[in-house]
Amino acid sequence: MKLSDLQFDASGLIPVTVQSALDNRVLMMAYMSRESIRLSLETGETHFYSRSRKEIWHKGLTSGNTQELISLHADCDKDGLLAVVRESGPACHTGKRSCFENFEALELE
Amino acid sequence: MKLSDLQFDASGLIPVTVQSALDNRVLMMAYMSRESIRLSLETGETHFYSRSRKEIWHKGLTSGNTQELISLHADCDKDGLLAVVRESGPACHTGKRSCFENFEALELE
Numbered sequence: 572m573k574l575s576d577l578q579f580d581a582s583g584l585i586p587v588t589v590q591s592a593l594d595n596r597v598l599m600m601a602y603m604s605r606e607s608i609r610l611s612l613e614t615g616e617t618h619f620y621s622r623s624r625k626e627i628w629h630k631g632l633t634s635g636n637t638q639e640l641i642s643l644h645a646d647c648d649k650d651g652l653l654a655v656v657r658e659s660g661p662a663c664h665t666g667k668r669s670c671f672e673n674f675e676a677l678e679l680e
Numbered sequence: 681m682k683l684s685d686l687q688f689d690a691s692g693l694i695p696v697t698v699q700s701a702l703d704n705r706v707l708m709m710a711y712m713s714r715e716s717i718r719l720s721l722e723t724g725e726t727h728f729y730s731r732s733r734k735e736i737w738h739k740g741l742t743s744g745n746t747q748e749l750i751s752l753h754a755d756c757d758k759d760g761l762l763a764v765v766r767e768s769g770p771a772c773h774t775g776k777r778s779c780f781e782n783f784e785a786l787e788l789e
Contacts (some may be wrong), residue, residue, distance in 0.1 A: 584710060598760075613788070646709055647776075651779075671753045676681065676751045676752055677681050677761070678681065680683060
């Protein structure tokens with residue numbers, strides 16, 4: 572699978588699920604641009620695109636909580652990615668290991 | 681966490697990663713609307729929103745490959761979901777268990 576095969580959205584982004592290679596925990600969901608994918612593959616550490624800051628974000632550059640990229644796979648529609656990583660420290664800015672650990676399960680009102 | 685707390689995109693959708701409760705395999709990535717979340721929680725089976733068909737899609741309704749919803753969690757930004765499911769049959773329309781098994785890992789050109 573080549574970078575040019577991917578289906579990016581109108582903003583040039585593709586959603587990525589980040590999963591730990593250690594125990595298959597889903598750590599976070601983010602977005603990658605072509606450039607952040609290229610940087611991730613070239614450096615071996617995850618780079619995402621921040622939609623709020625409108626810039627590429629080298630995960631862990633300031634916190635030290637980097638993610639070593641083990642593999643990056645596209646799904647059958649080529650419009651979603653799965654990054655398997657070996658993480659250093661928590662993925663979430665709240666200090667939790669996974670961004671999905673912050674709240675109780677979703678419920679109807 | 682309540683449905684009204686979620687951050688939907690301009691199309692009224694939120695991306696969801698679907699993970700198997702059996703072994704934590706990531707099965708697929710899709711989108712949910714408010715209504716498909718409500719249907720998922722009420723029926724206990726995953727319902728997604730098909731962006732191409734522009735309609736709610738009860739996963740497995742025709743194929744029989746339904747997904748029993750075990751839990752649905754939002755991430756720290758409340759703009760992504762993780763659905764943990766007990767699946768009946770493959771998640772992918774190609775017949776593979778996971779939509780992320782279709783291609784070799786992503787590479788630069």
